[in-house]
Amino acid sequence: xxxxxxxxxxxxxxxxxxxxxxxxxxxxxxxxxxxxxxxxxxxxxxxxxxxxxxxxxxxxxxxxxxxxxxxxxxxxxxxxxxxxxxxxxxxxxxxxxxxxxxxxxxxxxxxxxxxxxxxxxxxxxxxxxxxxxxxxxxxxxxxxxxxxxxxxxxxxxxxxxxxxxxxxxxxxxxxxxxxxxxxxxxxxxxxxxxxxxxxxxxxxxxxxxxxxxxxxxxxxxxxxxxxxxxxxxxxxxxxxxxxxxxxxxxxxxxxxxxxxxxxxxxxxxxxxxxxxxxxxxxxxxxxxxxxxxxx
Amino acid sequence: xxxxxxxxxxxxxxxxxxxxxxxxxxxxxxxxxxxxxxxxxxxxxxxxxxxxxxxxxxxxxxxxxxxxxxxxxxxxxxxxxxxxxxxxxxxxxxxxxxxxxxxxxxxxxxxxxxxxxxxxxxxxxxxxxxxxxxxxxxxxxxxxxxxxxxxxxxxxxxxxxxxxxxxxxxxxxxxxxxxxxxxxxxxxxxxxxxxxxxxxxxxxxxxxxxxxxxxxxxxxxxxxxxxxxxxxxxxxxxxxxxxxxxxxxxxxxxxxxxxxxxxxxxxxxxxxxxxxxxxxxxxxxxxxxxxxxxxxxxxxxxxxxxxxxxxxxxxxxxxxxxxxxxxxxxxxxxxxxxxxxxxxxxxxxx
Numbered sequence: 001x002x003x004x005x006x007x008x009x010x011x012x013x014x015x016x017x018x019x020x021x022x023x024x025x026x027x028x029x030x031x032x033x034x035x036x037x038x039x040x041x042x043x044x045x046x047x048x049x050x051x052x053x054x055x056x057x058x059x060x061x062x063x064x065x066x067x068x069x070x071x072x073x074x075x076x077x078x079x080x081x082x083x084x085x086x087x088x089x090x091x092x093x094x095x096x097x098x099x100x101x102x103x104x105x106x107x108x109x110x111x112x113x114x115x116x117x118x119x120x121x122x123x124x125x126x127x128x129x130x131x132x133x134x135x136x137x138x139x140x141x142x143x144x145x146x147x148x149x150x151x152x153x154x155x156x157x158x159x160x161x162x163x164x165x166x167x168x169x170x171x172x173x174x175x176x177x178x179x180x181x182x183x184x185x186x187x188x189x190x191x192x193x194x195x196x197x198x199x200x201x202x203x204x205x206x207x208x209x210x211x212x213x214x215x216x217x218x219x220x221x222x223x224x225x226x227x228x229x230x231x232x233x234x235x236x237x238x239x240x241x242x243x244x245x246x247x248x249x250x251x252x253x254x255x256x257x258x259x260x261x262x263x264x265x266x267x268x269x270x271x272x273x274x275x276x277x278x279x280x281x282x283x284x285x286x287x288x289x290x291x292x293x294x295x
Numbered sequence: 296x297x298x299x300x301x302x303x304x305x306x307x308x309x310x311x312x313x314x315x316x317x318x319x320x321x322x323x324x325x326x327x328x329x330x331x332x333x334x335x336x337x338x339x340x341x342x343x344x345x346x347x348x349x350x351x352x353x354x355x356x357x358x359x360x361x362x363x364x365x366x367x368x369x370x371x372x373x374x375x376x377x378x379x380x381x382x383x384x385x386x387x388x389x390x391x392x393x394x395x396x397x398x399x400x401x402x403x404x405x406x407x408x409x410x411x412x413x414x415x416x417x418x419x420x421x422x423x424x425x426x427x428x429x430x431x432x433x434x435x436x437x438x439x440x441x442x443x444x445x446x447x448x449x450x451x452x453x454x455x456x457x458x459x460x461x462x463x464x465x466x467x468x469x470x471x472x473x474x475x476x477x478x479x480x481x482x483x484x485x486x487x488x489x490x491x492x493x494x495x496x497x498x499x500x501x502x503x504x505x506x507x508x509x510x511x512x513x514x515x516x517x518x519x520x521x522x523x524x525x526x527x528x529x530x531x532x533x534x535x536x537x538x539x540x541x542x543x544x545x546x547x548x549x550x551x552x553x554x555x556x557x558x559x560x561x562x563x564x565x566x567x568x569x570x571x572x573x574x575x576x577x578x579x580x581x582x583x584x585x586x587x588x589x590x591x592x593x594x595x596x597x598x599x600x601x602x603x604x605x606x607x608x609x610x611x612x613x614x615x616x617x618x619x620x621x622x623x624x625x626x627x628x629x630x631x632x633x634x635x636x637x638x639x640x641x642x643x644x645x
Contacts, residue, residue: 035422082621083617083620083621086621087620087621090620090624092368092421092422093362093368093557093561093565094620094624096368096422096425097557097558097561097616097620098616098617098620100370100554100557100558100616101554101558101612101613101614101616101617101620102613102617103554103613104551104554104609104610104612104613104616105609105610105613105614105617106613107551107609108605108606108607108608108609108610108611108612108613109606109610110606111605111606111609112603112606112607112610115603115606226426226429227430230426265437265440265441268433268437269433269434269437272429272430272433272434273430273434275426275430276415276427276430276431276434279415279419279423279426279427279430280414280415280418280419280427283418283419283423
């Protein structure tokens with residue numbers, strides 16, 4: 001029972017980070033209809049970029065944050081204007097492959113610019129643990145969890161309460177209608193990419209502080225956002241939270257109990273098994289749009 | 296587009312792969328060059344590259360049938376190649392079967408694995424198929440890495456050499472003839488399949504699955520069949536790859552490999568057999584160029600030296616794919632057709 005409780009708390013904590021990753025994918029799917037497979041590598045890239053600014057340029061945390069916003073805007077505009085805009089109206093595979101090509105571009109950039117062994121952030125979070133009943137949570141995990149929750153709250157407020165958020169939701173609903181309503185759809189697409197990359201930066205710094213500034217683990221962890229998105233439903237922000245936490249739980253509880261039976265490593269594959277089951281039996285996830293074919 | 300004065304009198308003529316005497320001439324010259332001239336005068340290095348290109352072409356044909364012809368996006372093709380490689384390796388290593396018995400087993404076994412992961416296409420399509428195959432990739436590679444002594448796990452599995460009538464095939468040049476023989480055979484299969492009822496059904500499903508269903512095509516049957524055939528091609532390639540490498544580890548079949556396979560058919564031109572070959576040759580040579588240019592640039596700029604080769608390879612691959620998607624989505628095959636048409640009507644402009 002204690003073991004299960006520990007697994008559950010860890011699962012929820014990790015799941016919230018997946019949810020934050022999933023949020024970035026959901027925002028792009030919602031507005032542009034493109035599923036961004038490059039999310040994981042962009043997270044890793046932003047993670048390295050933040051490291052460079054903090055460790056190599058010795059910028060304080062607030063200056064790094066401002067610079068990261070600047071980079072997010074530049075990257076988002078570049079991706080949208082140069083790659084995604086020309087692909088509007090092309091078949092589905094073109095958009096999927098463009099994001100997959102972006103994974104190559106970003107992982108190539110990381111290997112070129114930051115070669116060699118993994119790096120570490122200067123610790124900017126307090127260390128230590130707190131006890132929640134019998135379960136133990138490190139401060140780091142707790143702060144990560146809280147940052148993720150705050151980010152979610154901020155994005156939800158943005159989408160529900162601001163005019164830009166309203167415009168983005170309108171664009172997500174129907175591109176044609178949004179255009180006739182006087183909304184410049186391509187600018188909204190660019191904004192979606194910028195916001196998604198901003199969430200990548202937050203996720204990247206959080207993952208980097210947990211696992212070290214290392215390409216494979218960070219991008220690998222961010223890949224698990226894909227199952228989270230599929231389970232929650234591709235168009236739902238609330239679904240991203242649910243999906244992320246479910247994946248965190250499935251991974252931790254499943255691996256905790258089944259690993260001794262199969263010889264370990266289940267945490268890497270369980271999210272994808274869960275996703276496969278969902279794709280077969282419930283392809284729209286919990287809160288996604290059911291697609292109906294009309295002839 | 297056909298040259299002036301070439302017209303068909305029968306259905307067989309209309310469906311023929313080689314229509315004119317010139318095309319037969321090109322075929323014979325091409326085969327002579329491939330099997331006669333190239334291995335004689337090609338350097339050891341170029342034959343090594345050609346072997347890798349050959350194996351990749353076979354697997355890419357499978358993906359071209361699955362994605363290019365039938366429109367089912369597969370992001371797990373490298374895992375299907377891995378299944379073929381490991382089936383062949385395990386049959387020859389653990390059970391002592393010969394390569395010639397293991398190769399068909401690998402093809403059918405991989406086909407069945409592909410078929411299992413194609414089953415979700417009963418309910419979902421498009422993007423969801425891509426996600427399913429992505430999950431398939433991670434699950435298959437995980438299973439191979441945790442297969443214990445059966446698959447050798449991450450430590451690797453030794454594969455015995457091929458025995459061809461008493462002759463043990465080990466050198467690059469011997470492999471060249473074996474691999475190119477299979478390349479010619481599988482290219483013919485792929486080309487031929489696309490003009491049969493099955494191939495035309497695939498294309499109909501890709502263009503519009505609802506319309507295809509109205510014309511009496513059993514969509515589910517053909518989609519699963521596409522998965523079977525696509526994976527079977529991967530199985531043949533995997534079997535050859537296993538005996539070519541002689542030592543298998545799961546690292547040869549990373550997710551990036553799967554992405555590269557989609558890249559081959561996009562650069563070549565989706566749905567075209569010739570385009571697949573162009574795409575593989577183009578990107579493989581590009582990777583070789585990155586391998587040569589990487590250390591040179593790395594020496595010039597010491598800060599990036601250690602990751603230069605793989606970094607440049609990935610970067611150039613990503614940029615090339617994006618450039619093709621944006622500027623020439625129909626791929627190299629389309630350019631090739633334009634060039635042929637230009638030569639045919641030269642010196643007139645149209």
